[in-house]
Amino acid sequence: MRVLRGRPSTWAPNGASRAIAVGVFDGVHLGHRHVLGVLRERAAVSGLEPGVLTFDPHPLAVVIPQRAPAMLTGLGHRIELLGGLGVELVAVLEFDDAVRGWSPATFVTETIAGALAAELVVVGEDFRFGRDRTGHVGLLREMGTALGFETEVVPLVGEDSPVSSTRIREMIAAGDMTGAASALGRPHELWGEVVAGEGRGRSIGIPTANLAIPRGMAVPAAGVYAATAGRSADEALPAVVNIGTRPTFDGEGITVEAHLLDFDEDLYGGTLRLRFIARIRDERRFETAETLVEQIHRDIAQARALFGGAATADS
Numbered sequence: 145m146r147v148l149r150g151r152p153s154t155w156a157p158n159g160a161s162r163a164i165a166v167g168v169f170d171g172v173h174l175g176h177r178h179v180l181g182v183l184r185e186r187a188a189v190s191g192l193e194p195g196v197l198t199f200d201p202h203p204l205a206v207v208i209p210q211r212a213p214a215m216l217t218g219l220g221h222r223i224e225l226l227g228g229l230g231v232e233l234v235a236v237l238e239f240d241d242a243v244r245g246w247s248p249a250t251f252v253t254e255t256i257a258g259a260l261a262a263e264l265v266v267v268g269e270d271f272r273f274g275r276d277r278t279g280h281v282g283l284l285r286e287m288g289t290a291l292g293f294e295t296e297v298v299p300l301v302g303e304d305s306p307v308s309s310t311r312i313r314e315m316i317a318a319g320d321m322t323g324a325a326s327a328l329g330r331p332h333e334l335w336g337e338v339v340a341g342e343g344r345g346r347s348i349g350i351p352t353a354n355l356a357i358p359r360g361m362a363v364p365a366a367g368v369y370a371a372t373a374g375r376s377a378d379e380a381l382p383a384v385v386n387i388g389t390r391p392t393f394d395g396e397g398i399t400v401e402a403h404l405l406d407f408d409e410d411l412y413g414g415t416l417r418l419r420f421i422a423r424i425r426d427e428r429r430f431e432t433a434e435t436l437v438e439q440i441h442r443d444i445a446q447a448r449a450l451f452g453g454a455a456t457a458d459s
Contacts, residue, residue: 146232157261162195163193167179177229184229194232196234221335257292268297268298307327319365321423331421332419334363334420335415336358350403352402366388375415386403387401
């Protein structure tokens with residue numbers, strides 16, 4: 145898969161005839177996958193290279209910074225997911241005040257019809273583009289007719305309500321990891337560098353990997369979760385994750401700490417991926433470190449049961 149970044153004037157596509165899906169695709173959820181499925185099918189029938197035009201940062205982070213959404217996927221994760229779904233080209237448009245000011249016509253001529261020379265454009269039915277989101281799918285069809293590309297508009301997915309990144313963010317903020325996974329088509333993930341913590345986990349016999357989560361990511365509600373942890377997309381080690389302020393120790397600020405079951409390797413400095421499987425309990429304050437340790441062992445036992453292992457605490 146090829147990745148183009150920055151301004152369209154710097155992109156150097158390989159000259160292939162291509163079909164392009166356009167959107168932020170944050171989360172690459174089931175609705176996005178439906179759009180990408182149509183892209184792949186249409187591209188295969190027409191002999192086109194399937195590609196995606198996406199944006200970084202999220203346009204709302206520039207247009208209304210105070211309403212910037214918590215991101216379900218970092219850019220690297222988003223690109224990885226798109227590649228896994230058969231996308232062969234990802235063009236990442238740097239969204240800034242200049243791009244924000246583009247008219248719908250400028251947006252299309254600079255990107256879709258210009259640098260990417262698309263013959264087919266695939267979008268969801270709620271797609272908007274250009275300054276103040278004044279462009280809509282009807283206008284895109286009209287411009288396609290004039291500029292030589294076909295437009296395929298894909299209906300939203302969801303029986304009761306459409307699958308959306310906004311709804312998934314609400315589920316994650318509420319700690320509903322089962323609902324989020326159902327809408328995403330996979331567990332929600334957090335990626336972070338393993339950094340030094342205060343060492344309390346090791347001091348009580350339950351070492352944890354402390355993750356530095358990039359700002360702006362969708363972090364689950366405070367609580368304890370069963371998750372898998374991995375240093376790559378292929379690794380999935382069972383873990384118990386605590387998210388919160390560590391109230392038993394009068395902690396400050398939100399921390400993300402993962403205890404990997406039956407694991408004793410050095411993780412410092414590397415990136416760890418957490419995939420959230422289920423919420424075990426709320427975070428709460430314990431009167432003593434001893435009662436906290438007892439509860440953590442119960443959490444570990446519950447996680448083992450969820451993973452199909454022996455429902456016993458770590459020794």
